[in-house]
Amino acid sequence: MKNDAKRVAVIGFGAMAQSLKDSLRGSGSGIEIAATLVPHDLTVTHDGVEVFHDIASLLAWGPSVVVECASHEAVRNTVPPLLRAGIDVIVVSIGSLGDADLLLSLETAASAGGSRLTVASGAIGGLDVLRSAKIAGLESVVYTGTKPPSAWNGTPAEQKVDLASLQDATVIFEGNAAEASRQYPKNANVTAAVALAGVGFENTKVTLVADPHARGNTHKVNASGAFGKFEISLENKPLPDNPKTSWLAALSVEQALHRHFQRIEL
Numbered sequence: 001m002k003n004d005a006k007r008v009a010v011i012g013f014g015a016m017a018q019s020l021k022d023s024l025r026g027s028g029s030g031i032e033i034a035a036t037l038v039p040h041d042l043t044v045t046h047d048g049v050e051v052f053h054d055i056a057s058l059l060a061w062g063p064s065v066v067v068e069c070a071s072h073e074a075v076r077n078t079v080p081p082l083l084r085a086g087i088d089v090i091v092v093s094i095g096s097l098g099d100a101d102l103l104l105s106l107e108t109a110a111s112a113g114g115s116r117l118t119v120a121s122g123a124i125g126g127l128d129v130l131r132s133a134k135i136a137g138l139e140s141v142v143y144t145g146t147k148p149p150s151a152w153n154g155t156p157a158e159q160k161v162d163l164a165s166l167q168d169a170t171v172i173f174e175g176n177a178a179e180a181s182r183q184y185p186k187n188a189n190v191t192a193a194v195a196l197a198g199v200g201f202e203n204t205k206v207t208l209v210a211d212p213h214a215r216g217n218t219h220k221v222n223a224s225g226a227f228g229k230f231e232i233s234l235e236n237k238p239l240p241d242n243p244k245t246s247w248l249a250a251l252s253v254e255q256a257l258h259r260h261f262q263r264i265e266l
């Protein structure tokens with residue numbers, strides 16, 4: 001069967017892909033990252049990992065599943081041809097899926113190839129609840145992201161408050177997920193994951209907070225609807241060897257890969 005061949009490739013070989021590769025290698029699951037697609041100007045040397053610089057060579061290698069751990073641009077350019085060729089893809093750059101035209105072209109490619117695109121949950125959780133609850137109707141979904149002030153340097157927050165002298169937790173953005181993704185693209189993966197699982201980009205409320213007392217990044221989701229009420233709060237630690245990516249996001253990709261190969265999804 002197709003899934004018995006565990007020929008796993010990753011697009012990109014940055015923090016998340018490398019963490020995924022190392023973690024899988026130590027997992028005893030038999031699932032290994034055996035190939036990677038990276039930009040032409042990137043030199044990658046890793047034991048047992050074939051390196052490709054163009055999609056045609058990766059397709060010729062014949063992956064059974066590909067994990068996108070690269071960029072929004074990679075989702076746009078490399079994922080459609082893979083789906084069209086019948087190869088399942090797990091995507092972690094979820095913010096890219098806020099582009100309705102891209103989403104449509106991915107759907108068209110997957111239909112043509114008889115393949116599937118799966119979204120990893122990334123740095124957020126509770127998406128299963130939102131997906132289930134929306135069937136009966138969700139009234140409200142609110143995402144609140146809190147980070148230390150310095151984490152908002154280089155964002156529009158700098159024009160609103162003096163980040164360096166904040167004494168108390170301060171709201172630096174309030175709006176919907178569509179606007180939040182535009183203004184704060186570094187948060188776009190998490191807001192997109194919540195929006196796509198729940199009530200969409202226009203109707204998902206987003207509050208972003210700079211908190212001088214915050215020890216790390218926290219994500220909260222509050223939702224209510226016919227099902228009842230829901231609240232989740234996550235305080236994520238970064239990858240042990242890369243402070244810019246949350247560990248949970250890398251683990252969510254690994255979990256999605258395990259589920260891809262499982263005969264029984266538990």
Ligand SMILES: NC(=O)c1ccc[n+]([C@@H]2O[C@H](COP(=O)([O-])OP(=O)(O)OC[C@H]3O[C@@H](n4cnc5c(N)ncnc54)[C@H](O)[C@@H]3O)[C@@H](O)[C@H]2O)c1
Binds near residue numbers: 069071073190
């Ligand atoms: N869903 C989430 O919650 C979540 C959390 C963290 C990161 N992410 C996303 O995951 C992706 C990877 O994160 P990371 O921390 O590993 O980033 P990284 O910058 O460490 O690594 C990304 C790698 O991808 C490569 N790359 C970029 N575009 C490419 C393309 N078109 N083809 C092939 N390779 C390409 C880059 O050269 C780089 O080596 C990013 O898009 C990031 O936004 C998502």
